[in-house]
Amino acid sequence: MKLFQCSNCGNSIVFENNRCVSCGYYLAYSSFYNQMVSLSPNLSQWNTPSLGDGQYKYCVNSQHGTCNWLVPLDSPSGFCLACSLNRTIPDLSIIKNQESWKKIEIAKHRLVYQLLRLRLPIFNKKENFVEGLCFDFLSPKNRDNLKTGHANGVITILISEADAVVREKVKQNMEERYRTILGHFRHEVGHYYWDVLIRNDKVTLSNFREIFGDESISYENSLQNYYTNGPRHDWQNFHISKYASSHAWEDWAETWSHYLHLMDTLETAYNFGLKTYPKLRGTNDLDVNANFDPYMENDFQAILRTAIPLFYTLNSMNRSMGKDDAYPFVISEPVKSKLTFIHNLLIKGKGF
Structure with missing residues (x-):
């Protein structure tokens, strides 16, 4: 930001x-x-x-x-x-809904800010029903099996996610390391942009499959297998999160959301002119010099060289405050390749 x-x-x-x-x-x-x-x-x-x-x-x-x-x-x-882009908002006659919706809108506005910085196309579903995007902010009460998710350009966010207590409980039950409203937006909009950027482009789809796997494998069966048997034991060597290992589509959406985490954090560091010189003996790879706008940088390796020690610094600061790591993830070499694929795809597509 x-x-x-x-x-x-x-x-x-x-x-x-x-x-x-x-x-x-x-x-x-x-x-x-x-x-x-x-x-x-x-x-x-x-x-x-x-x-x-x-x-x-x-x-x-x-x-x-x-x-x-x-x-x-x-x-x-x-x-x-x-x-x-809102299609459905909660009943504002209920005070708690007003408070929850405000938290959701804060996250959504930050999402849209970033989509604009990435020069991504934003089509309103009211004007372009086939390719457009819209948001439904719903309450799970009296609605069976209602979940946060994406389907055909409609992103559903449960307003209960705005409740920090509820969100933390779900985070613990799902054994997740990170769960935020903004994270939900970034993940679900990743599914939408898979349809926009990849689905109908044969070359890009072929390249996607080489890196993320075959998305044509049954999504329902893959998720059922994941929830029944859990992730593969060595998932960290290939994926950014456990859930990313469930199916190629989820691997894309999870990696996409982390790409957005990375770019937004690095833009903030750039605007603060952040530089660090760790007090370590000998050579080290923890120096941070965020002296460039990541949205204007073609070389993703330059972004990674700055972002990884930046996250290490943020995590160390959080621990000093007695809080969990701000970015509790390991970016393996295969994940770096996936992030690079996303960056190169967006650089290629600039000018939408």
Whole structure:
């Protein structure tokens, strides 16, 4: 994520801020210009020179405190790019649902920010039913077998995932090392972009199968086998997670989500100008010099050389605070090849 400042007073702000605590100006994000702008609190619509000649207003969902993105004043729907992808939201007459939805929207907006940085196509399912994307945020109550997942461009997220206690319980029951709302979004949107980027491209599909395996093998049978017998004993040598070993599609989605973890973390480090010089004797491979924007870097090995010691540093800082590792995973050589495949695929596809 970029670093942002209030353009009125220069105060440091974060992506979700809608008001500067220093000067009182409103804050809003433009997804088209990738800018956070400061706005006079005495107005409800604005003309901001840094965003061209148009006039802007807040997204409709700003009234719920779930969005601080701008839309053109003449926008027919009144929803920003991120909010326009919602097909179903929870019943907001229930206070707990309001709180859960806000947490979910924060993660989703960060996802959309990153998809734009990767220059990926974002088709709204309302406008393109076949290739489009939409989100359903649902409650599992009174709905049997309802799960977080993806099907034909529809990403379902259970609002119970916004409850940290519920999420931790599921994490323990599933013996997972990492479980976050943003992680869910990144994983499920990976399934969507497999359809967009790979499914109908014979060459890319053939290359995918060489690295990830044959996705035409029964998905249902593979998952049943995984949940019955567990992962192969040496899964860490070939996959980023246990679940990634269940089927080629899940290997892709898990690796894709980790690619997004890596790129977002490295962009943040770049914007902070992060450099480290570990106090170790002799040569070491833990130096970090995040002096480049990962989204503009073609060489994925350069990204890995910075990201791996960066994660080691983050994990060490977390342990100093008595917390679990921020990134509790081992990136094996086969996983590096899979991550490189994803990066090269996206570099090739820039300009969508």
